[in-house]
Amino acid sequence: MTATSTPRTIRLRDDRPPLVAPAMSNAEDPHERLRLTSRWIEVDGTPTVPVTGELHFSRIPRRRWEEQLRLLVASGLTSVSTYVFWIHHERERGRVRFDGDLDVAAFLETAERVGIDVILRIGPWCHGEVRNGGHPDWVVTALGDRARTNDPEYLTLVRDWYGRIAEQVRPFCGPDRPIVGIQLENELHDQPDHIAALKVIAQESGLSAPLWTATGWGGAVLPAHDVFPLYSGYADGFWAGQGSTWDDSFRDHFRFTHVWDDPGVGGDFREEGTEIVVRPVDPEFPPSTCELGGGMATAYHRRPIARARDIAALANVKIGNGSAWQGFYMYAGGVNPEDGLQESLVTGYPNDLPRFDYDFQAAFGATGRPGPSLGVLRDHNAFLAAFGPRLADTFSSLPDDAPVDVHDLDSLRWAVRADGTSGFLFVNTHQPHEPLSGSTAVQFRIPFADGELVVPDRPIDIPSGVIGRWPLRIDVAGVRLEWATASVAGIVDGAVPTVVLRVHDGLGARLQLGAGSRALLRGIEVDAAAALDLAPGDVLVVDGALRVLVVDEERAERLWYLGADLVDSTDAVWRESGDLVVRAEREPTALVWSGEEFAPLALHTDAHPGTTRLTIEQLRPVRDAPARYGESMGRSAAPDDGQFEEVAGVWRVVLPEAQDRSRGELIELVVDWKGDVAQLRADGVVIGDRFWDGLAWRIDITEISPDADLTLHIAPIAAHSVIDLDASVRQRVDAAGSLGAVVRVEHIVSSRWTSAL
Template sequence: MTATSTLRAIRLLDDRPPLIEPAMSNTEDPHERLRLTSRWIEVDGAPTVPVTGELHFSRIPRRRWEEQLRLLVASGLTSVSTYVFWIHHERERGQARFDGALDVAAFLETAERVGIDVILRIGPWCHGEVRNGGHPDWVAAALGDRARTNDPEYLALVRDWFGRIAEQVRPFCGPDRPIVGIQLENELHHQPDHIAALKVIARESGLSAPLWTATAWGGATLPSHDVFPLYSGYADGFWAGQGSTWDDSFRDHFRFTHVWDDPGVGGDFREEGAEIVVRPIDPEFPPSTCELGGGMATAYHRRPIARGQDIAALANVKIGNGSAWQGFYMYAGGVNPEDGLQESLATGYPNDLPRFDYDFQAAFGATGRPGPSLGVLRDHNAFLAAFGPRLADTFSSLPGDAPVDVHDLDSLRWAVRGDGASGFLFVNTHQPHEPLSGSNGVQFRIPFADGELVFPDRAIDVPSGVIGRWPLRIDVAGVRVEWATASVAGIVDGEVPTLVLRAHDGLPARIQLAGRSHALLRGIEVDAAAPLDLAPDDVLVVDGALRFLVVDEERAERLWYLGADLVDSTDAVWRESGDLVVRADREPTTLVWRGEEFAPLVLRTDAQPGSARAMLEELRPVGDAPARYGESMGRSAAPDSGQFDEVAGVWRIALPAPQDRSRGDLIELVVDWEGDVAQLRADGVVIRDRFWDGLTWRIDITDLAPGAELTLHIAPIAAHSVIDLDASVRERVDAAGRLGAAIRVDRVVSSRWTSAL
């Protein structure tokens, strides 16, 4: 930790462009609930900060759509974004399918029933790690380089495709309908006329939405007025070159800055050495994101691990920078609906992706179970739900030494977002790979309009690893918080509302209230005129009007904010028909906040959840792993079918005797394995695959045909394998010399547990 004792000062400067009302959503495609200004998005007549999460309906079994959407709502999302991949629907020209898990109309109907808005990303070129970027093979073969241009033949095909989409989704477009946004194309940097033409075709086809968006990163030039530019930010990326270090474009997202462009995302599709002009934001639209990394895909040559704290830090920094809308990619993972639909070197892409797996280490994994970032994102989203209306019309101010250099690991990274009289101080001392230093002796001077605020009352040491948002002169339920050194999370409705404060590990939590408040701390009257020391599990009641609940970082990641209910659960929880529903494979330990303390929640099920170990029979040992199976563009290639079978070990999986199934049961294989590439085969056919990154592999086998013979095939990995792994995983490989084994397989049945509150 660096030794500093300087009072940190800042100048509060509102340098936002003038407030205007763009034609979009106001005079063009107006909507009853949502409208746009140059500074914020308005929902139901109030400025707010919406939160969107990406889910691909065609990569998720239809039976899971409703539960997954309810879980998105339960985790704090206000909308879901989804691609409509052309290649998923029209493999053969003229034979478009919208049945089963491809039924986009049924998905939209489900979203409307659940109560979540939808951003439809219609491409026609989407990427999403899909073959040809989503173009069917017949489009790619016929058009070649003329695709993604205003070539008349291409536009004619697009018009036909957009017309087919419109036939399905038109009933969900309109002033009171759930489609509130449509994205055109993706990562198309220098063809504004083409994006404008796509919008004309889409609208002529009958598509409409109050928001029309396009990706703006990579120095993109977009058509003025026609599209809302959206930005990105990832903690790491599978697309980086073989052997590359952690790029500055990733480091940049862990510092406070008012530069929104990201030159790194999509860099694998640009020519080496291509100049990228980082452009300022369009003053007609507020700075917003559609792709903050909610996880990360795994390519064959590069397999980064997305950790929850990395994602939380990045999201927190973007709000401190002034983001008006946050979108996460991905928020729910999945699997490709058929074999051969993935991005690959064989189809001209710079990366090999798994044939089926698209778990993305997302907040909800490929089977729908909670992932590594879900807890921290719920905490983040709860803050935006509670304070988004206050944040929306505020400005971000940076201290004089900001933005710090991306390689400066010692300077404290912080910003203030407020209206000049109140706000929040955002602090970040966390980033992956290269930990940031803490700072000693820290106090802040904030020059608010009604008087300077110096806080805390005594200097504090801010350790490494803090992801903070501290309230400054914030009023809640008639109670003013002058400042606190614990992060504000969500608010739980009630006769006396509860404001949750997250205490930071290694940092004393203190709070200063304003005025002559009457305060009870742990049931004992205290002097509220002086700063109060707080500890996890403390309850502070002020003037009988507001209750503060202090939680530690661990509990904060277990909390679910469900309106008037605050639930502590490691299992997924959602609301359905007035009940709380929990998905668990054993009796859940679920607590609910009762105003003074957490109490057990009584849950019931008629199902038979549980976990049983499968028997593994080795049929063939693993062979020797080559350094590379091949390479392209300097990147290692995944083994082809022949190469894989030559070296893969094989295990037969004998599942325990099946149990009676109940409605809503989810049956998974949980596979603990080591190696390079694994395949699960049913009766000899590959049905799932995975590139090893050291994490557990979960596979949804709910729809597996009874009696199918399951075999697990694992190709080995060796110390000389040219694959970029997370440092912790590389250590395991190097220590062993070679890894290739099926360690354990469990069949896990999780069921619905319900409680009527």
């Protein structure tokens, strides 16, 4: 390591627009708990950084709503966002359904009971990878291009539809109610008058909320004052064209910048060559997101894999950029409620999506079980819960030598978010597909108003792959954290609170405490005047007022912050009626932080969980796959029913005897398979499907009769198949020449394990 270096410098510049109180949530539709300013969102009178996660109630069985919402709260969300898809509720004109899994009022009642706010996205055009963007077929047939305009006939239909929604949700609107936001339309870029008209119709129908939002990306022109623009950011996207490389619009989200518009999302709906005018943030509203990729869907022609650290890096960069509100899409995946509701080339879309599957590789997958990004998002959300009130009234500053070219892989990417005297240093040396370089002999010079701060006290090497948020003169429980080369995560309440410090892989953790501090490390007093070298597992007690728990990246992603309880668990954990509840298929190994150490959490269940490897019987072999079944707009088309039957192999799955389902058991099939397209059929009827992306397929079969004749149908994939796959998956296909098989099927019964604390 180099002994000396020239510290990297930054000027702290508060370029924010003046602090004002918009009419929204203040003069109009005031709310008892939530209030908007031009710089932040206040919750219960305190500036904060809320976190929203997308969950589509009509894509999740009603029996799982409460558990799923409790898990959203347990993973750090403050609100849930959900579409009300018109086509889900009124496939035939005049036959409107709000029953069963479509009962939006029951969903809202459940959310209120659980204690999570709701953002209602009412369209009428939503997208969400739904047929016609959510417009029923009869609307498309009757109006064609007049839909999504101020055409009087269309507005009449919208007025009726909004009225139907209002009948269901009006009791949940108001100054003390759980609906805190309503989104109008989606990705409508050039019709501000139409969005304004939609808001008037919604209000006349009896809908109200302190926040009225609209998507602001793609150079959208929105009606002034009427809607709060929200932005997006994805690490990769299924919507890119066939054979395209990793687009610059994705690369852009892994550098620190103060440009919030995203010209990539929704690009598949724009004509080729359309110029996007990137617009600045409306100074009346703080920069905020509603769609940071918490995962990614697979289209037939393009199947990216959403890896956890890609999602973590993107989320961390957005906070470093100055985000005032983070919304993740999707946070909980699901399954379409009926066949024929998916986006497809047949209906004029540029993409074929699965008929049922909408797992989205989300933080919680289609069956409600933890997905790849859950651990990193819990860590991120815990930071915002603990330090959001400090972040809210800070400004983001970028170094003068910040990389301006998304193809610059060598310059160190960093930013500071501060209030002039304290804050956080954000570092990012991670991105997918094209790894960023590390940097050697690094120090940072931060010119705070009360004295310059150099971090760390000696030069360090920052390796590739670091996703950092380092404290700068932050006070916690009266203890000064002067700086650290490790990331602060959450704070655990208690007589002596615990702050969690996450050590980065390949980077030593040093912590400098404030002057005059006294500290015990592993029970032994240490010299707190000098920077301390810390390691995972260390517990530092400072001034008898604060514990610093040091964890590695792996443990950080297992932690659940549940008020005064910190739980280490790979299984899903939530709080319910004073108990901690864990869902698992075998005895969990959950640990709870005692304030001194992690101790086993005693859990019990009255159910009979377990995992069984099922017998599978091949009934028909796969046949040769063509290079393409068809194409549209240059993109490969999924096989139609006839084409699928010609090539698909068939396997019968033998289920075990009926399971008792009275104690909240969840019954899943986990299918390890390889091929192109898979279908699960019960008694000959398709009940689930999947496009292969190299990942296992989990299917909720809790409500399927054990006497059902279950068969798996697999269409093969070949080296000549024109499909964009993740590089690791493409290598498997090319090496084999052709793949089409069921490798293993497991029958998993998970149950609720409870512990009263």
